[in-house]
Amino acid sequence: MNRQIGKISKKVIRILDLQYEEEQPIFLGDTNIEHMKRQHLKDYEKYGLDIQKIISNPTYVAKNPNQGSIEYIKQYKVNNEFVLVAVRISSKGTMFAKTLFIMTERKINIYLKNGYAKKYE
Numbered sequence: 001m002n003r004q005i006g007k008i009s010k011k012v013i014r015i016l017d018l019q020y021e022e023e024q025p026i027f028l029g030d031t032n033i034e035h036m037k038r039q040h041l042k043d044y045e046k047y048g049l050d051i052q053k054i055i056s057n058p059t060y061v062a063k064n065p066n067q068g069s070i071e072y073i074k075q076y077k078v079n080n081e082f083v084l085v086a087v088r089i090s091s092k093g094t095m096f097a098k099t100l101f102i103m104t105e106r107k108i109n110i111y112l113k114n115g116y117a118k119k120y121e
Contacts, residue, residue, distance in 0.1 A: 002029040005097060006055035012070065015118050016063045019108075026055060026087050026095045040101040047083045050074070051097055054085045060108075062117040069098065073108065073117060082108045 005077055006026040013020055028051060036044040047054070058072040059082075069088040076083065082103040102110075111117035 002096075005052045007071070008095060011120070012061050015061055015120065016070065018063070018070070023078060024095055026097060028097045032096055032098055036099065036100050038097065043083070043101045047102075048082070051085055051100060052099075054083060055087070055097070058120045060111070060117040061120050062111055065116060067079040071117075073103065073111075080105070 004025045008018070008020050008022070008024045008026065010022050012018070013022060033044075033048075036048065043118045046105070054074040055072050059075040060073040062071040062073065063069070064071055064086065067086075067088065069086040072085045072087065072108050074083050074085075075081070082105065084099075084101055085097055086099045087095055088098045106118065
């Protein structure tokens with residue numbers, strides 16, 4: 001079953017210079033959750049309930065240069081972890097949260113240095 005967990009905001013479209021419709025809904029399906037658990041179980045157990053919060057109020061946003069996904073990255077200052085939620089458009093034109101995982105600090109620094117990630121402000 002798919003449920004809506006957010007929308008592509010005007011702000012994200014502007015920051016990343018995207019060609020998406022404003023307020024396009026983002027869904028999370030059972031198959032997406034299964035994938036997250038299979039690929040990144042510990043990360044999902046720790047942050048899975050925060051997916052909506054990460055999408056609605058990320059620290060950074062990025063456009064993956066290879067897969068074209070929109071990446072919402074939230075920094076949790078308590079344990080200095082960066083959590084990434086990747087959103088991709090399906091072949092039918094629906095946006096889905098596809099994966100969630102904790103990024104290494106090295107990877108977030110590469111994203112910032114190369115200009116992939118931009119501050120969400």
